[in-house]
Amino acid sequence: MSNTDFVLAIEDLTVSFDGFKAIDTLNLYIDREELRVIIGPNGAGKTTLLDLICGKTRASGGSIKFKNTEITRMAEHKIVRAGVGRKFQTPSIYENLSVFKNLEVSFPQGRSVFGALRFKTSTEVIARIHAVAEEIGLEALLHTEAGLLSHGQKQWLEIGMLLMQEPELLMLDEPIAGMSARERELTAELLQRICRKRSMIVIEHDMEFVRRIAHKVTVMHQGKILAEGSMDKVQNDAKVIDVYLGH
Amino acid sequence: MNTIKTWIHQHQLGGLLALALLILVILPAGLDIFRLNLFGKYLTYGFVSIGLVMLWGHSGILSLGQGVFFGLGGYCMAMFLKLEASDPISTRIQSTPGIPDFMDWNQLTALPLWWQPFHSLTFTLLAVVLVPTLLAFCISFAMFKRRVSGVYFAIITQAVALILSVLIIGQQGVTGGVNGITDLKTLLGWDIRSNSARYILYFANAGLLLACIWGCMWIQKTKLGTLLLAMRDKEDRVQFSGYDVANFKVFAFCLAAALSGIGGAMFTLQVGFMSPSFVGIIPSIEMVIFAAVGGRLSLVGAVVGTLLVNLGRSYFSESFPDLWLFLMAALFIGVVMAFPNGLAGLLDSHIKPWLARRAASRQTPVAATGDPVVPASITPTQDLPLPTTIQAQPE
Incomplete structure (x- = not known):
């Protein structure tokens, strides 16, 4: 083709x-x-x-x-x-981590083992996390443990995690x-x-x-x-x- | 004093400091050298336990073959010490002087090629860490890239433990066979069997263990640590967030192997020999039990669990030698069923809330006095060493 x-x-x-x-x-x-x-x-x-x-x-x-x-x-x-980003049918988020950490882990940097070891949460990353959190309406809940979110909020969080990767x-x-x-x-x-x-x-x-x-x-x-x-x-x-x- | 408290609390160093107090001050002050040396031996298993916390508790990969890496580290150290103990003068009665005694008994007439580099201490120290890591890398790379995981991986590690112990026992001429490598005497001329050497080795071992725990705590705080945790709970999500999960599992397995190797080398130094009885399936499973009893999610807890189970072992195996294995199995099943996060989990879920409630009910009347004001200039930063903070705050 x-x-x-x-x-x-x-x-x-x-x-x-x-x-x-x-x-x-x-x-x-x-x-x-x-x-x-x-x-x-x-x-x-x-x-x-x-x-x-x-x-x-x-x-x-x-x-x-x-x-x-x-x-x-x-x-x-x-x-x-x-x-290509994909959201699963049931919310697939890291329940034990905060909303902030969930988004941070999804940021497309430090994806190799040693890259992850050196990864620093720079102001750029923080800015992006806040931008995405605002988009999905979870800005007030950034430091909440993800497992405590409502079902709908978990769905949004997973969408947000995908958005972090643009x-x-x-x-x-x-x-x-x-x-x-x-x-x-x-x-x-x-x-x-x-x-x-x-x-x-x-x-x-x-x-x-x-x-x-x-x-x-x-x-x-x-x-x-x-x-x-x-x-x-x-x-x-x-x-x-x-x-x-x-x- | 308050700044130090906040600093310790912020970096979650409370448990580590308590452990340091126990093994650096309380145990050496309260025990004679024979008992202290025994605790030193237990603490070498602590390296395996913290490796298991990182691998099993933190990353969700159960290995039933950590004895392999403990043994490899121990054998590397034992080979160096054995070569030093086998100088031509002390082995002059052998038919081939200058080679380890067990080689001579097995009609070997020259030192095998792969033994040669162990004349060098630098090489040996590197090998103590690198040999276990390299083997761990080969096993885990082959398995995890093929998506072998969970119980299947655990079974493979157990098979490796069996294979290595059979191999060591079978190759008696170059490994010392079932007796292992014994009669180790000196390290660069320093007699490791003397009491003063045992003290020094105990403290070196304890210090190294604390440093390793601190290093693991640091890894847990990096993005790598978060990813390992995330992978344990939602592997698919991590994979479909653009991470090659196999590589992260390989890292966790190699880290645990390297730590076990260090433990093995410290074991050889303090106990004075290394044998296949620390390599096979039973010791490997015992090591998992140490971590499970202490708490597979807590680095400090796992070390405490290791000490307690080993104390129990030396008590019970003296009194009821036949029952010990059954008792150990019962302990393991009991822990896994009743409190899966071990003693450390029990502390977090029951004892700490209880203490907090008590403190709260006591504090209410005195709350009005307020906290002492801390000047901003001496707020400790992350890399400020502890003693400086104490001087800055002469209360």
Whole structure:
């Protein structure tokens, strides 16, 4: 395949677990500064797709290119360093550390063993931690132990930890699951703000929320793409109504 | 006085200072040289224990083969001392004078090539740290890069402990076999068996142990320490934050090995021999028990645990030699089930809150007197040594 302007270009991606094709010859292109939402019934392969992009699962075939660089067989930490950030479904934060430390550890400096030994919390790092904490609304809680945060705040903290790395592609797996209405509201605003500088892929089930944030929607079903386009187009697609949205 | 208190509190040195007081002042003042030498031996296991705190408690990697690194450090030191004890004059009755006695008994007629560098003390001191570290690096690099972890890694370390002890016993001609390397006499002409030497070695050992604890505390405070902790709790998150987690695990394993090696060398110096009985599976598991009883999250706690378990061992194994192993196993299971963070964890979760409550109920009436004002100019900085602070505050 030739070079493209896409941030992420996935072509013919396939992965099979014992003969079961969780992802089946899938093609997906993400533009710069695009916020793409992936929806689909359970078991459609949405989370597996994110696992494949970030290197957690290895593809059986096909290619994943990030900014025209093949990342299909790259080591996980190198994919991150190339600029791909991934948030897990359940909040994955360091519960025993303070919010400040959680963000500090995520700062992309001192990533080697001896680099980490020499790492100093410079004013630049502190400034960045404060900027990100303000963005995610946790500035007043910087010195709180992360385990004591509410569920919604933990989700934001993990997003903040990814923002510390300034990724060009940010992938979020069900970021508003278990959030209150108010928290969903704030999260939608947060996602809209942060996608001004980067591309994002969000997996979500809440249609209200999807309508609010999505630039484009991709519907997955049985490891394949069922439909793609604007929310209105997808919602009126006969196949989508049939397998997912229901009559 | 208050500034010193804050300084100690800020750097969490309270425990370290208490330990220093115990092993540098109280024990030497209260014990005769025979008992003190025994404590010196226990303290050499303390090096292994603090290594396990860094590796197991802090980084979540259990090793059941620390005896390997303790033994390697000890053997390196023993080889140097043995060569010094085997000069041609004192070994003139052998058929080949100038080589260690056990080689002569095994019909060796020349010193093996890999023994040669151990004529040099500098080489030996380097080897004490580097040989265990290098082996640890090879094992852990091969395992962690292949994502072997948890209980599988623990089993591999146990296998290494078995392999090395079998190897040492089997290669009697060059290792001294099951007897180990014995009859060590002098270090550069200085008789290490004399009482004065034992005192000096005890203090050198205690000082070195305190320095190692301090070094580990420093590592825990750096970003590396935070990352090791983060890795223990959420390895995926660390990996997907752009860190090569295998490298960090290798570091933790090598650090623990290097510390164990130093402990082994100090053991050889103070006890006067080294044998495979400190290398195999049983001693390696005992070392894990020392750290578990004291508290696998606390450097100072692990050393205290090491002292207590060893005291218990020397008492019980004299009175009930057959029961000791069962008792030790029961102790381990009991500790892991009842208070997984050991004695130090018990102190943090029960005794400290209780003391705080007592202090609070007592302090309420006197709180009005206020704290003494401390002039800003003598607020201690991080690198101000302790004695200077005391002079600056002649209260």
